[in-house]
Amino acid sequence: MGQLALISGPVGCGKTEVLDAFADRAVRAGALLFSATAKRSGAEVPYDVLVQLFGAGTAPGRLRAQMDKFVDADLADPSGTQALRILYAELLAWTADRPVVILVDDVQCADHESLRELLDLVSRLRRASALLVFTQSDDENAATALVRAELLRHHHWRRIDLTLLSVEGVAALVRAQTDPARLPLSAAEIHRLSGGNPLLVRALLDDVRTADPRRPDSAFGQALLACLHRSSPETLAVARGIAVLGRPTGVPLLADLVELGQEQTRTALRRLESAGLVTGGDFRNPAGGAAVLAELRPEERSRLHQRAAELLYLQGASASTVARHLLQTGETRQRWTQRLLREAAEVATASDDLDFASDCLGLALESSPDDHERATALARLAGVVWRRNPVAAVRHVSLLIEPSRRGLLSDRQVTAVARSLVWHGMTGEAKEVIEATGRIGEAGGERRDAELGMIRRWLRSWHPPLAKMVTGAPRQPETLDAADLADERLLGAALLSEVLTRGAEDVVRRAEDILRGCGTEVDESTLEPAESALLALLYSDHAERALTWCDPLLAAASERYAPTWNARLEAVRGEIALYQGDLPNAERYSRAALDRIAPRGWGVAVGAPLATYIQATTMMGDLDAAGAYAKAPVPQEMFKTRFGLRYLYARGLYLSACDRWHAALSDLLTCGELASEWEMDVPSFVPWRGAAARLYLKLGDRDRAQKLAGAQLIRAKQGLTRTAGISLRAVAACGGTRGRLQLLREAVDVLHASGDRFELACALADLHRAHQATGERQRANAVFQQALRLATECRAEPLRRALLHQSSDEHAESIVTKQPNGGLVKLSRAERRVTALAATGHTNREIAQKLYITVSTVEQHLTKAYRKLNVTNRADLAAACMPTMADSA
CATH class of the missing domain: 3.40.50.300 (P-loop containing nucleotide triphosphate hydrolases)
Incomplete structure (x- = not known):
């Protein structure tokens, strides 16, 4: 039958x-x-x-x-x-x-x-x-x-x-084809991705053994396409619609996109789900959607994305969702898309998706027929790109010069353009933009006046020569009233300008008000005023307060994708560490800032992290590292900014450490001349006179040294404790022996209160020498212990070596009588004598000759001492042997 x-x-x-x-x-x-x-x-x-x-x-x-x-x-x-x-x-x-x-x-x-x-x-x-x-x-x-x-x-x-395989069925198929233990996916994961479709299971096994299963040309993707092409045209069309939408949607939207009836669409979805290709309205494996999209002809893919964007827009979908489809079309001429693309870019920027934000703004820029809209999109694009890479932003900033001249940008956008131009050393262009704004704004309103006032104040603290050159501002910055200064940007620029020039009253309260207004979040509107307020605190000798505010801001910035913001705050953090004598952190943060943004991207502001790094590494005795950056090329325009002053001061210290005294003096005097010319001669910012005075001493010109040191002390105003301590020490060094002890004691007192451990160690070292010169051995010994411990903690190796070189044997032996925590060291007298000499830099052979014992005996004593002090090398020995610092000298 x-x-x-x-x-x-x-x-x-x-x-x-x-x-x-x-x-x-x-x-x-x-x-x-x-x-x-x-x-x-x-x-x-x-x-x-x-x-x-x-x-x-x-x-x-x-x-x-x-x-x-x-x-x-x-x-x-x-x-x-x-x-x-x-x-x-x-x-x-x-x-x-x-x-x-x-x-x-x-x-x-x-x-x-x-x-x-x-x-x-x-x-x-x-x-x-x-x-x-x-x-x-x-x-x-x-x-x-x-x-x-x-x-x-x-x-x-x-x-x-025939039906789809169960998890157990997939496991059996896997065992039949390969060793499951060698696969990165379990049977359950393979079942989830394939739906139990045998063809897809085999394809997935091929991929995980030989290729990346996420690629559209993967075996899985090709197998899925084979399934679709063996299905009905309606099923294939719905699969393409799902791939284009890229996320589960309701049947009505999907049906409208592929131009089928809703019942046909539901039937096609059921078939796709029964075949294990989709679940919940989306592809089980992203490689499936990628393969479907890759197969579409470019013009068809663009058409579907355009239709999807229009449908989603009419449904009230988010700007980001619609924009992602517009970006796939490559162009858009409809007016509603311009506003939507800019809105999507703002949302993306706030969520740190800078690539998507840049793409949205780029499409808005390319497709808008309106000059004003194009200028707005370009300005926003420049800001987004600058946040990630200032070098890449130069091209966009240059293109904004002409729209700024024509008045196509808002006042705030023009201010941002001018600041970007100054950052990149394009001073002439910045001047032209600012002055054009002033002319356009002659009839223009208080808001524009306030913006011009802000840029003048900002220039005063950044680029003093340009601030004097700029004309056309309706009012001088100093005449702006409180209403104008309600904006934190204006407050920050104004405060820093005052601190660096004529001095400011009530700095801590004003700076902390600004920082409090900025909050704990870092964004485009808070970075500049927060940075200005932190530096105002720092240059007013309130490093500890600056640190209290800086660390939370830096932590907040590190959670955002904004390399430029992070680098700027790292540079400030490094400078704070330098003012506290925390040389390792000064070196670490400034180096991080320079690594995060290439020196070229820093523009004229590169002088800030460079100066911190050069100064910190010089104090630590790493002259090779300092020299590598001191010899690196820098933009010449930097020497017309405040960053040039810091750089010249730091390079002068480096050259002095290299015994190139005349070159060092030239840098320091140039720094002083520019500071005086710009009315920025504040010793808490760059104490160039004290450093130059020490060089004149080395060159034998005591008179000039005394004049410079005395002038710096006069300028160190009341309340500037760190600067006063540095200046007192400089005056003591340049004067005679008479009165030196008193000056140094005062310097130690104020530096102890300021929290600058390096400068305090230097002052204690000077006081130690002064006590030695007067024969006060006991006091010299007490001061020596404090100075050596601080120098070791700061990793100020040149200072530590100098102290050890000057120390006597009596000093050396006394340093190992107690542990740093105050407990007694359990060393024998012989071990203590050997350890003392080793801690002060003597070699084993020198110790043996000095104590009339063999080198082998020295080694035995040191081995026992290392074990008792819990150290492994001589570099740690001095730190382990130092007693806690006494409260006073």
């Missing part, structure tokens, strides 16, 4: 494999096999499947001959129909000798003519020794409905439904 079987299931579930396996068994059993695969591309070719079955080379000759006659005859020719009837009769005759097996894969794709004849053949072979096996996917169409209706009339048929 004739048998029928229908193998059905989602695409990729193994229907073809089952059919192939059955074909192999049929051939081995001696059956006469006829097979064909229906394809969508052949659906319009009449009798395509029938020709595959009976016109192929594997068919018996008589059957092929009849098939050839049928194909050659005109469709209206009766001879063609006669040939087909003869073929069926021949086929029926074959069933008397051997079973006949007819296999058709993907019967739902068969051409209409072949399908009609196949169903007729089913009836003819009903009582013959024949078996017909069809496979069909779950896609519903006229062909599948016809096949099922005909089969229901047949008594001897069987339906075989």
Whole structure:
């Protein structure tokens, strides 16, 4: 009796494999096999499947001959129909000798003519020794409905439904193909990504063994495309819509995008889910969506993204969601898109997605026909790019010069452009922009006056020569009233300008009010005033207060993607550490700032981190590191800014440490001349006179040294404790022995209160020498201990070596009588004497000669002392042996 079987299931579930396996068994059993695969591309070719079955080379000759006659005859020719009837009769005759097996894969794709004849053949072979096996996917169409209706009339048929693999089924398939222990994915993860679709499981196994499964050309992606192309056109269209939208959406939006009815869309979604391709309205594996998008023609992909953007906009979707589709179109001319792109850029900037923000603003800039909109987008783009990389922002800032001249930017945008130009050393262009703004604003309003006042104050603290050159401001900055200064940007610029020039009253309160107003968040509006307020505190000798505010700001900045903000605050943090004598942190933070932004990106402001790094490494004795940066090229325009003053002072200290006294003096005197010319001669900012006085002493000119040191002390106003201490020490060094002790004691007192450990160590070292000169050995010894401990803590190696060189044996032995925590050191007298000499820099051989013992004995004593003091080398020995610093000298 004739048998029928229908193998059905989602695409990729193994229907073809089952059919192939059955074909192999049929051939081995001696059956006469006829097979064909229906394809969508052949659906319009009449009798395509029938020709595959009976016109192929594997068919018996008589059957092929009849098939050839049928194909050659005109469709209206009766001879063609006669040939087909003869073929069926021949086929029926074959069933008397051997079973006949007819296999058709993907019967739902068969051409209409072949399908009609196949169903007729089913009836003819009903009582013959024949078996017909069809496979069909779950896609519903006229062909599948016809096949099922005909089969229901047949008594001897069987339906075989294939389904997706379970997790256990996936695990079994994995074990059959590879060693699961060598895979980076578990069976459950493979099932999640593939949905249990056997075709996708195998493809995923290929990828995890050989390639990145996220790539659109991965085996998984290609397998998924194969599944889609074997599905209905509607299913493929819906899959493309899902890929374009990139996220689960409701059926109405998806249906509108692919221009299908909602019911058709729901049916297609069900088929995609039943095949394991999607879940919850989205692809299980991102590689699937990537593969679908990659296959789309560029113009079709752009069209779908444009339509998606319009539909989402009409639905009220977020600006960011709509903008992501607009970016895929490459261009947009509709007016609503300009505002939406700028809005999306603002949201992205606030959430630190600077790449997306830049893309949105770039598209807005390229596609807007309006000059004002283009200028606004360009200004915003320059700000976003500057936040990430100031070098890359130069091009955008240069393009903003002309819009600034034409009045196409807001007052605040013009101010930002001018400051960016100054940052990059484009002083002439900055002057032109500022003066053009002043001319445009002659009729212009208080807000514009306030912005011009702000830029004048800012220039006063940044670029004093340019501040004097700028004309056209309606009012001098000093005449701005309280209402004008309500903006924190104005307050910060004003306070720093006052501190650096004529001095400011009530600095701590005013600076902390500004910092309190900025809050703990760092953004474009708070960075500049916060930085100005921190420096105002620092240059007023309130380093501890500056540190209290700086660390939270730096921590907040580190959580944002803003390399420029981080670098600027790191530079300030390094400068604070320098003012506290914390040389390791001064070096670390300034180096971090220079590493985060290349020196070229710093523009004229590079002098700030460079000066801190050069000064800190010089004090630490690392002249190679200091020299590498002191010799690096810097922009010449920097020497017209306050950063040039700091740089000249730091380079002067480095050159002095290298014994290049005349070159050092030249840098320090140039620093002083510029500071005086710019009315920025504040010793708490750059105490150049004290450093120059010491150089004059070395050169034998005591008179000039005394004049400079005395002048600096006069300028060190009341309350500037650190600066007063530095100046007192300079005066003591330049004067005679008379009165030196008193000056140094005062210097020690005020420096102890200021918290600058390095300067305090230097003052204690000077006081130690003064006590030695007067024969006060006990006091000299007490001061020596304090100075040496501080120098060691600061890692001020030159100062530490100088102290050890000046120390006597009595001093050396006394330093190991107590541990740093005050507990007694459990060393024998012999061990203590050896350790004392080792801590002060003597070699083992020198110690042996000095104590009249063998080198081997010295080594034995040191080994025991290292163990008792819990140190491993001589570098740690001095620090471990120092007692805690006494409260006074």
